[in-house]
Amino acid sequence: MKIYICLLSLVFAPLSAQVTMSGKITDAGGPVPGANVVIPSLGLSTAANEEGIYTLGSIPAGNHEIVFSSVGYRTARRKISFTSAPLTVNIVLEEEDNSLEELVITGTMKEVSRTESPIPVEIVTSKLFKKNPTATLFEAVGMVNGVQPQLNCSVCNTGDIHINGMEGPYTMILIDGMPIVSALSTVYGLNGIPNSIVDRIEVVKGPASSLYGSEAMGGIINVVTKSPLKAPAISADVFTTSWGDLNMDAAVRLKAGPATGLLGVNYFIFKERHDHNRDNFTDVTLQDRVSIFNKWNFERKDNRMASIAGRYVYEDRWGGEMQWNKSFRGSDVVYGESIYTRRAELIGLYQLPLEEKIYTQYSYNWHDQNSWYGNTPYMATQQVAFVQGYWDKQFGEKHNFLLGAALRYTVYDDNTPGTANPDGTNNASVKRLPGIFIQDEWSITEKHKLLGGYRYDYDDDHGSVHSPRIAYKFSPNSNNTFRASFGTGFRVVNLFTEDHAALTGAREVVIEEELKPERSYNANLNYVLKIPTENFFLGLDITGFYSYFTNKIVGDFDTDPNKIIYDNLRGHAISQGVSLNTDLTFTFPLKILAGVTYMDVYQMEENETGSLERIVQLQAPKWSGNFVASYTLPHDVSIDLTGNFYGPMRLPILPNDFRPGYSPWFCIANLQLTKKFSYGLEFYGGVKNLFNFTPKDPIIRPFDPFDRNVDDPVNNPNGYTFDPSYNYASLQGRRIFLGIRYNLL
Structure with a gap:
């Protein structure tokens, strides 16, 4: 027993x-x-x-x-x-990096808590866009609801960034708060910025001309680079895909006396020719690009700020007929679009050694483009020098004051009608744009905040330009925030530098008359609601927007299939809509970010009878959205599902075109699996474009790119001409990617 x-x-x-x-x-x-x-x-x-x-x-x-x-x-x-x-x-426990208390600078030119900013600012952190690794920030900004990286040419794959349906010329791109990327460089501005040196991307939708001047009438994208003091000692990120592209990022922290630096290098190469739709044209441009970025911060007395940064980019890209090689560059034997780009940038910040907080910022960029679109050359150079100084002053406890002056000097030259005299001789464009700005952020009470701003610019061609704005923020408690703003924007004429649809060699550019500067009037209403519970946290961010444009510069693709006719709009244009962002975090390791935007973008233009006719904006879908779902498994393994979806958008078609005038609904989804190790190493891989979506018939008459046989009434009864501008998504189908990252703190 x-x-x-x-x-x-x-x-x-x-x-x-x-x-x-x-x-x-x-x-x-x-x-x-x-x-x-x-x-x-x-x-x-x-x-x-x-x-x-x-x-x-x-x-x-x-x-x-x-x-x-x-x-x-x-x-x-x-x-x-x-x-x-x-x-x-x-x-x-450690707070999440993407918590709502992030510091932002773009809305007010000052570093403030995101929740305290009277201007709504959306953020994509470096950790967030690593959930879908991309070779360029051009693709990464698509993770912001309402921001659409739009490819404009099926051959050279050039593109621009649309905010709330407005084209690339209305988006100002900043690096560390400086308007370094504009005009000629807008198409390539976000290419080649090493992801390893990017801390976050801040996006402000709607006019911000009162602080940043021309080209900020649609919105701002500010690329904030890492501080050398906080960056890892060594970081690297390499990934490749089954299509054969290879992207390599590396960065190292440097130290020299009182200065701490960050050196970043990006190299991207794609040499494999793909023609999955069998039109004898490359589906994706072949590219060879190198970018070097170097930033230094200097230790100074009383923690005053001083920094300087530089970047150099070289890119060789081409797309065209599958049998094209460089011996055909500029010829009419085999069609190809070949673009050589060289670009250098310098950015600096210096706080004066005074008791008052007075800062000076300066930048310089040089951009050279040597390109051929078939047998049509486009040779252009641009130099932009920018300097501004501002005084940041706190008056009492309620007024945060900003006063500044800026000067931008632009020299632009190309071989198009944009820089030609009436007699056909060359005339480089030289523009000076001085301006002054003032802003006051008034904390009326703990719950009420009012921001007022005004900017005055003087343009050589257009004279005085005034840009006021006002914003109001009301927070009855920590879970509810209301924001309202009104502002105006302007854009001086800078035509060919940003519209590469005019450079495909397939259409002639026509300017009807001397173009006038554009103006916009914008209003936004924003409401942020936080719902914390025991089991989950739900954040809702809803924004209604309305913009009214006068003197809008429009390109007419419809009147003549062989021309793009530019003129000021005889009427007005409107961009209006509403966007909703959701942030859902559970107590178990699941986090979901999702957003949807409805917008109505159109122009009202006088027709032949003198009445106003409604014309829907090209490539501006009424419905669009994005999503990110992340789940963390045991042993530091995570799964990320990311994607964007778009509703029908109007496309440029030819008369009697057999292709539909609107794109279908489509979704580009991506899946990634990541394994992290405790010593800073992580492996990741997955599938891009899960549903294998690609556009149909992006190029019309690809077999006759030089339009030699367009007058054949038997084989071409509709008079179609070669045109690669029918584009709304990448031609890259489903592909597998694999990568490795390393960070040594």
Whole structure:
């Protein structure tokens, strides 16, 4: 009998050894009430009380993984060995990097909390766009709802960035707050910026001309680079795809006396010719690009700021008939579009050694483009020098004041009618654009904030330009925020530098008359709602927008299939709509970001009878959206599903075109699996364009790119001409990608 009792005690002893675990969950500032404690393998869970204290009992002896989580914090995982003794486990949770308290600078030219900014600012962090790795930031900004990277040519794959349906010329692109990317470089501005040196991307929708001047009438994209003081000592990121493209990013932190630097290098190469739609044209341009970025921060007395950065980009890209090679460049034997780009940039910031906070910023960029579109040359150079100074002053506790002056000097020359005298001789464009700006952010009460701004610019051709704006923010509590703003924008004439549809060699550019500067009037209403619960956090961000444009410069693709006719709009244009962003974080390791935008973008133009006719904006879908779903598995493995969807958009078609005038609904989805290791190494891979969506018939008459046989009434009864501008998505189909990252802190 004693033997049986001993055997039974040996069998059931492990089952009777129930252990209790307790402790306190805190963050850097104190307890984290309501934090969850879960043992997934056992199905046991509990929640911390208001003091962050928890107790979890009935835990069998053995090794178990414990998961500690709370909304707004990084999930912590611990492997713990349980014996018969009670355990005390205290945990310090870290706040999420993409929490709502991020600092932003773009809306007001000052570093402020995102929730305190009277101007709504959307952010894509470097960690967020790594969930779908891309070779350029041009593609990465598509993760912002309402921002559409739009390819404009099926041959050379040039493109621009649309904000709320407005074309690339209405988007100002900044690097570290400086308008370094504009005009000729807009198409290539975000290509070749090494992802390894980017901290975040800030997006402001709607006119910001009162602070940033011309070209900011549709919105701003500010690429904020990493501070050398906070960057990893060494970082690298390399990935390739089954299509044969290879992207390599590397960065290293440097130290020289009182200066700390960051050196970043990007190299992208794609040499494989693909023609999956069998039109004898490359589906994607072949590219060979190198970019070098170097930034230095200097230690100064009283923590005054001083930094300087430079970037150089060289790119050789071509697309065209599959049998094209460089011996055919510029000829009419085999069609190809070949573009050589060289670009150099310099950016600097210096705070004057005074008691007052006075800053000077300066930039210079040189851009050279040597290109052939078939047998049509496009040779252009541009130099832009920019300098501004501003005084940042706090008056009492309620007024945050900004006063500044700026000067932009632009020299642009090309071989198109845009820089030609009436007699046909060349006439390089030289433009000076001085301006002054003033802004006051008035904290009326804790809940009410009012921002007023005004900018005055003087253009050589158009004279005085005034750009006021006003914004109001009301936060009745921490979970509700209302914002309203009104502003005006302007854009001086800068035509050929940004519209590469005019350079395909297939159409003649015609300017009807001397173009006038464009004006816009914009209003936005924004509401942010936070819904925290015990099981999830839901954030809602809804914005209604309305913009009214006068003197809008429009390109007429419809009147003559062989021409693009530019003129000021005889009437007005409107961009209006509403966007909704959602942020859903669960206590278990799932996070979902999703957004949808409805917009109506059109122009009202006088027709032959003198009445206004409604014309829908090209390549501006009424419906669009994006989504990111991330789930973290045990052992530092994560799954990310990302994507964009677009509704029908109007496309440029030829008379009697057999192709539909509107694109279909489509979705570009991507799936990624990532494995992280504790020593800074991670592997990732997945599938891009899961549904294998590609446009149909993007090029009309690809077999006759030089229009030699267009007058054949038998074989071409509709008089079609070669045209590659029917584009709304990339021709890259489904592909597998694999990559590796390394960060040494």
